[in-house]
Every structure is written in structure tokens, then in C-alpha cells.
Amino acid sequence: MVIWKNFKKLIFLHLLFNTFSFYAQSPKIDSLKGISRKTTVDSSLVKLYINIGMEFENINADSSFTYYKMALKKAEKCKFLFGQANSKIFLSKYYILHLNDYKTAYSYTIGAKNILEKLLLKEKSIKRKNIIQEKLIAVYGGMSTYYSNIGKNDVAEYYTRKCLSYAKIIKSEDLIARSYYNLGLISLITNDFPSALNWFLLSLKIREKTNKNNLHELCIGIGDIYFNLKNYPKAIEYYSKVFMLKNKNYDASARSNVCIGNVYLRQNEFIKALEFYTKAEVLVGKYHLKRSQVMLYNSLGLYHQTMGNNDLALKYFFELLTIGEQTQKKEVIAITKLSIASIYEKENNDKLAIQFASSASKLAKEISRFNTYWACEELLSILYEKQKLPQLALHHYKKFITTRDSIENKENTEKIVKAQMNYEFEKKELIVKAKQDKARAIALQELNRQKLIKNSVGGFSILIIIISIILVYNYKNRAKISKALAQKSEELYQQKAVELIKNEQVKSMRNYIKGEENERNRIASELHDGIGGTLSAIKLKLRKITEKDKNPQIEKVIDNVDFLYNDVRAISHNLISPQLKDSIFIEVINNLVNEIKDATNFEISLEYLEEDKINQLSEEIQVTVYRMIQELLKNSVSHSNGTKIEINVNKFDRELNLVVEDNGNGFDTSKKRLGIGLRNLETRIKALGGKLIIDSVIGRGSAFNITIPC
Numbered sequence: 021m022v023i024w025k026n027f028k029k030l031i032f033l034h035l036l037f038n039t040f041s042f043y044a045q046s047p048k049i050d051s052l053k054g055i056s057r058k059t060t061v062d063s064s065l066v067k068l069y070i071n072i073g074m075e076f077e078n079i080n081a082d083s084s085f086t087y088y089k090m091a092l093k094k095a096e097k098c099k100f101l102f103g104q105a106n107s108k109i110f111l112s113k114y115y116i117l118h119l120n121d122y123k124t125a126y127s128y129t130i131g132a133k134n135i136l137e138k139l140l141l142k143e144k145s146i147k148r149k150n151i152i153q154e155k156l157i158a159v160y161g162g163m164s165t166y167y168s169n170i171g172k173n174d175v176a177e178y179y180t181r182k183c184l185s186y187a188k189i190i191k192s193e194d195l196i197a198r199s200y201y202n203l204g205l206i207s208l209i210t211n212d213f214p215s216a217l218n219w220f221l222l223s224l225k226i227r228e229k230t231n232k233n234n235l236h237e238l239c240i241g242i243g244d245i246y247f248n249l250k251n252y253p254k255a256i257e258y259y260s261k262v263f264m265l266k267n268k269n270y271d272a273s274a275r276s277n278v279c280i281g282n283v284y285l286r287q288n289e290f291i292k293a294l295e296f297y298t299k300a301e302v303l304v305g306k307y308h309l310k311r312s313q314v315m316l317y318n319s320l321g322l323y324h325q326t327m328g329n330n331d332l333a334l335k336y337f338f339e340l341l342t343i344g345e346q347t348q349k350k351e352v353i354a355i356t357k358l359s360i361a362s363i364y365e366k367e368n369n370d371k372l373a374i375q376f377a378s379s380a381s382k383l384a385k386e387i388s389r390f391n392t393y394w395a396c397e398e399l400l401s402i403l404y405e406k407q408k409l410p411q412l413a414l415h416h417y418k419k420f421i422t423t424r425d426s427i428e429n430k431e432n433t434e435k436i437v438k439a440q441m442n443y444e445f446e447k448k449e450l451i452v453k454a455k456q457d458k459a460r461a462i463a464l465q466e467l468n469r470q471k472l473i474k475n476s477v478g479g480f481s482i483l484i485i486i487i488s489i490i491l492v493y494n495y496k497n498r499a500k501i502s503k504a505l506a507q508k509s510e511e512l513y514q515q516k517a518v519e520l521i522k523n524e525q526v527k528s529m530r531n532y533i534k535g536e537e538n539e540r541n542r543i544a545s546e547l548h549d550g551i552g553g554t555l556s557a558i559k560l561k562l563r564k565i566t567e568k569d570k571n572p573q574i575e576k577v578i579d580n581v582d583f584l585y586n587d588v589r590a591i592s593h594n595l596i597s598p599q600l601k602d603s604i605f606i607e608v609i610n611n612l613v614n615e616i617k618d619a620t621n622f623e624i625s626l627e628y629l630e631e632d633k634i635n636q637l638s639e640e641i642q643v644t645v646y647r648m649i650q651e652l653l654k655n656s657v658s659h660s661n662g663t664k665i666e667i668n669v670n671k672f673d674r675e676l677n678l679v680v681e682d683n684g685n686g687f688d689t690s691k692k693r694l695g696i697g698l699r700n701l702e703t704r705i706k707a708l709g710g711k712l713i714i715d716s717v718i719g720r721g722s723a724f725n726i727t728i729p730c
Contacts, residue, residue: 049075062098066091070103070110081118081308088114101135105155108132112162117271118310121347122169129162141623141664150190157183157195161202168206169351170387175715177206178725185629185670197226204241213245220245236262236272243279252283259283274303274312278319285323293323314343314352321359330363337363354383354392361399374403394423605635605642606669609649613667616653623664624653630671637676641730644704645669645678651697652680652724660684662721676730681723686716 049072056068073087088110095103108128115125136159140152160179168176180202187195204219220242227235243258262269262276281296297320304313317340324333337360344352357380364373381396401417404410466486562578565571606628617624628634637645649667656665662684670677694702705712710728 049079062094063100063103066095066098066100066103066107069094070106073110079307081114081310085111085114085118101139102152102155105132105135105139105159108135109155109158109162116162116165116311118308119347122166122349125162126166129159129166133159133163137664141625153186153190154192154195157186157192157199160186161198164202164206168209173206173210177203178715180206182668185668189627189629193226193230197223197230200226201238201241208241208244208248211248213249217242217245233265233267234269235265236267236269236276239265240272240275240279243276247279247283247286252287255283256280270303270307271309271312274300274307274309275315277303278312278315281323282319285319285326290323290327297323310343314340314349317343318352318356318359321356325359325363330367333363334360350383350387351389351392354380354387354389354396357383358392358396358399361396365399365403370403370406374400374407377403390423394420397423605637605645606631608642608646609667609669612646612650613653616657620657621663622657624667625665626667626669628669633671634669634676637671637730641676641708641728644708644728645676647704648678648701648726649680651701655695655697656680656682656684656722660686660722674729676728678726678728679723681721683721686718686720686722688718689714689716 052068052072052075056065056072059065059068069087069091073084073091076084076087088107092104092107092111094100095107108131112125112128112132115121115128133156136152136156140149140156143149143152160183164176164179164183166176167173167179180199183202184196184199187199200219200223204216204223207213207216207219220238224235224238224242227238239258239261243255246252246255246258259276259279262272277296277300281293281300284290284293284296297316300312300316301320303309304316317336321333321336321340324330324336337356341353341356341360343349344356357376361373361376361380364370364376377396377399381393381400384390384393384396397416397420401413401415401420404413404416562574566574566578610626613624613626616622653665656662660682662682664683666679666681668677668679668681670679702712705726705728708728708730710726713725714722715725716722
């Protein structure tokens, strides 16, 4: 302990000296501070405070936080909305990178999102719109990070793909590369390592052209992939690349040192592991790197636990637990409590072990971290078995087995299929070999019989018997082959029958939709020509009557007839299929949107990607998409109680993506049944082989995400 205190004291003195010397070598910060003292324009002062905070980011995180808060306060005082949004984005980033506080970061992100979306609706300048969209990409990236942190990786991927769409619209290679990187992180979290590597390499390809000195996070991400795949030399190669980049990033350097230490710890090279952990500890202390501190304390705890130094391990784990509770980082709390419980179990302090393991299990289940959850349940089953409580031990063991099996089910299925394929292959080889051996044996037997025939007259009769046996054998063998072929034909016939049934179902659904469109057109025609014509005639007759005898009551009837006639025209207009054959599809959708905007108080925006490809879609898909947008707009206008609707139509390689989102009341998707309109919508989507995702939360609005293959 004395050595440890002296070591910490030495580090403190070293940090104190280097801190003062470093600040003395920061002329850019001094220059920006000098300009800020002379600036009288509030909006310019906000921008200067943010720039000073950014310069402090890699030197002193606490100072960067102070300047971001100053920027926000000044922007709110002078009602500079863009400055408020920008300050909140940087504060959100600070809370994630340095405090691991995703909850506070999310509140700043939502605030920035609301401001920027309002500014985007009002802005007319294309240049300013691009700047606002660029900031919205940062906001959606923050939302993606938040949802990934709470285990909702599908929602995180949705917002990241939204970032990618905006980045492609404004043609920003830097933001496209960042979106690829974030998609790689989501794949890495879900253990989809091939996809993660693909996304990272796409990002790396762009970064090497545009910003090759800021590849720190990509190098760490690719290193993590190789670490998980147990390719340790390759992992160390990518982690080490961080140190060779020209632009220094102390947080990335600290995390790379921790990662390299983890590689050596995994390989039982304990001296090398401690060497790199010590380097990381120096950086964390010197530059107040809260994000790296979490990684470091977890790794040092595991290191000392592996070395049998349980007291030191517990020291780091309890410090890590304090950080997790202060920042409300539930994943950190759950994993740390499990580590503490495992140490107490080894020290036979079962009471404390059960306490920490139970708390970790409950928290892991709450945040859907099932790997941690089943590890807790396994430990609890062992602890209760040691306590001679077999019923509780069995209860937790069942939870462990059930959770583990559900997680490993996919992997096990793939292994079983692979093993089965290997078995079938080996079986075929054995059959071929057996047939060859049998053929050789028959040939040898035939040779011996030939000799017998030459040596004796009785051999002739034996030869006849042998030939008879061979004929019978061949006949039976052919019968078996015929039976196998017949069975194979039956299987193929059943397979084709299933395919035909599926095709007929799809064809039937499409005919149903086509019939529905025809029926809509027929009803529209009947309304317009029949009832509409009759109402016109009634109106003319009543007009003739009023020419002779002015009667206020008849005038009211004429007004009612006129109102009813307009209603009939509107209904028939909505029912009839849109004329798409000689029209530009995007213009047709724009006309629909403008009609509804003119008839309501809603702010409706339409964004699309790959306009030419969207206009070239088949008429069947165009009609379906038109009906979907029509139904969803009607649904939002009628039921959402909102003020704004966003429509995004994007054409990707083999699919069309339609997203309609409002800012209304929202609804509970688990409780509310879909109405007739939305059920018809689902039928149309299924007919085209597509899928519908409804994302709605009470108080936050609703989003309908539709994907159709094309």
C-alpha cells in the first residue's frame, strides 16, 4: 500500500507539472479568449465559447464543459436559437464521452432536435438548410447512441440510417463516413462481426481520403472485432495504429492502452498487461478522461482478480460502481456488481455474493443485457447450492439455462446444420467406399468361380446359381433405386405445390387489391355521375322555383344541396385511382401533400432520395405507395392532435423505404388495435412482400416505417 501511495503521489506531481507546462503552450486558446473579451455581438460570443470549449476538449475536459455551459447561457439570454441547439449538441457529447451519463445527454439531444426541426421548416436558404441538416445528423447520432445504450439496437439502427440518408442528401463525405462507423458499432454490439467489419472498412475508405489523421475510433473498432474473433496479433496491430496518428487524441490513446492490456491479459502475459494499464492510468489522471476511466477500472479489477489480489480488485470495482451510480450507467453497475459477487463467492462470503448477484441480475434483465443476466443466474444457482438450498438453486439454474439457450439458439442451430452437413458428406463417402469394396469383392469372387468352372464340371452349375443370385440382387437393387427416385419425385412435387400455393396466395392478394381499386373507381363514377348528376338537377329545378317565388327556406335547401354536391365530389375524387401512367410520381405525391396542407393547419414536409428511381417504379407499387401516404396522412390529421407531419421516401438498391412521422399524442402499440384503414394498409404491404414497423410512444408522436422490395 505504501508503494501504491508513493506511485500515486509521483503521478500527481508529474501531472501538476505537465498541466501547467501544457497550458503555457496553448496560444490558440489564449487568442480565442482575447477575441472573446473584445466581442460585443452576442451570437459571435456564443460561437467563440463553443470553439474555446472544443480546444479544451483534449486538454482539460472540465474547462470544455464550463465554456459549453457559458455558450448555452448566452444563447438563451439573447434568444439565439441555432446557438442554443449547437451548445446542447456539444454538452450532450460531453456527458457521453466524459461522464457516461446517457440520460442527461439524451435530454440535451431532444432539446437540440426540437429547435433544429423548427428552424429547418422556416429556413428558405439552401446553404443555411444544409448547415441545419448537418446539425440534425449530429442530433440523430446522439439519439442512436442513447437507444443503443439502453439495449434498443433496432431503434438505434433506424436513427443511424436516418443520419446516413441526410448525409447523402447534403453530400457530406465526412458525415457519410461517420454514419458507416456508427452502423459498424451497432453491428459490433450485436456480435455481427462480418457486418461490423464491412461498415468500418467503408468508413475507413472515405476517411483515408478526407481526414487520414483522425482514424482513432475506427482503429479501436476494428481492433475490437479482431479481439472478439481471437485474432490477437491483428487486434494489437490496429490498437497500436492510434499512437502513430499525427492528431493526438488522449482519450483514444488511453482506451487503446487498455485494449492492448486486455489482449495481453487474455494471453496470460501479466507483466505486459500491467505495463499498458499503467500507461492508460497516467493519461486518465492527467487529462480527466472519465470515459476511459470506466474501461480502465474494469480491466484493472479483472487483472487483480486474475492475479489473486482480491482486495485490490474490489477497490477498483467499488470505485467503478460509484462512477456507474453517479452517472446512472446501468450496464456498468450490473457488470461491476457481478464482478464483485464473483470475488465474494471465491472468498466464501456467500451472503454478500448473493446480495450483489441478485441486484446485478435484476438490473441486467431490466436493461435487456441477457449475457450478464444469465451469468448472474448461473452464479446464484452455485451460491444457493453451496448454502444447501436446492429449490432456490434449481430455480436460478432453470433461469440460467432458459436465457442461455435462447441467446445461443441461433449459433447452436448453425452449428447443428453444419454438423449435419458434415455427417451427410462423410456418410456419402463411406457409402461410395463400401460400394467400391463390394465391387472388388464381387470381381474377386467371380475370378475364383471362373477357376472352379475350369477345374470341375460341377462348377458350371455353381456358375448358374451365382448368375441367378446376381440377377436377383440387381433386380432388388433396381427396385430400391426406383423407390428412392419415386420418393424424391414426390418430395419435389410437394415442394412445387407449396411454392404454387404461396404464389397463388400472393396473386390472390394482389388481385384483391386490384379489385379494390376497380371497385373504388366504380363507386367514384357512380357517385359523380349518378348522385352528383341528380343533385345538380335538383339544384337547377330549385333555382327555377326561386326565380318565380323568392323563398328563404328554399335558398337554404339550395345551399345544403350545393354543400352535399361538393362532399360527393370530394369523396369520389379521393376514391378514384391516381392517374400515374403519364405523370411524374413525385409530383403526384407533392400534389396530394399540398391538397391536405391547404385543407388543414398541419405543417407537412416531403423528403425523398433517388427521385429518378422512385419515378421509375412499377405502376402497381406507385398506386400502393400513393394509397399508403393517403391513408397515413388521413390517420394523422384525424387522430394525432399534432401540428407537423414528415414524409421520407427513399429508394435503396433493392427496396423502397417510406417513413411517415407526426408529432401528435402517440399511442400504446401493445394495447391499441389497428383500425380498418391501417389493416388495409398492412394487407397491401403483405401483398408486395414488404414489412411495417410502428414506432409510437404516448406523448412523443408516431412513426410508420414501411419497407417494400422492388
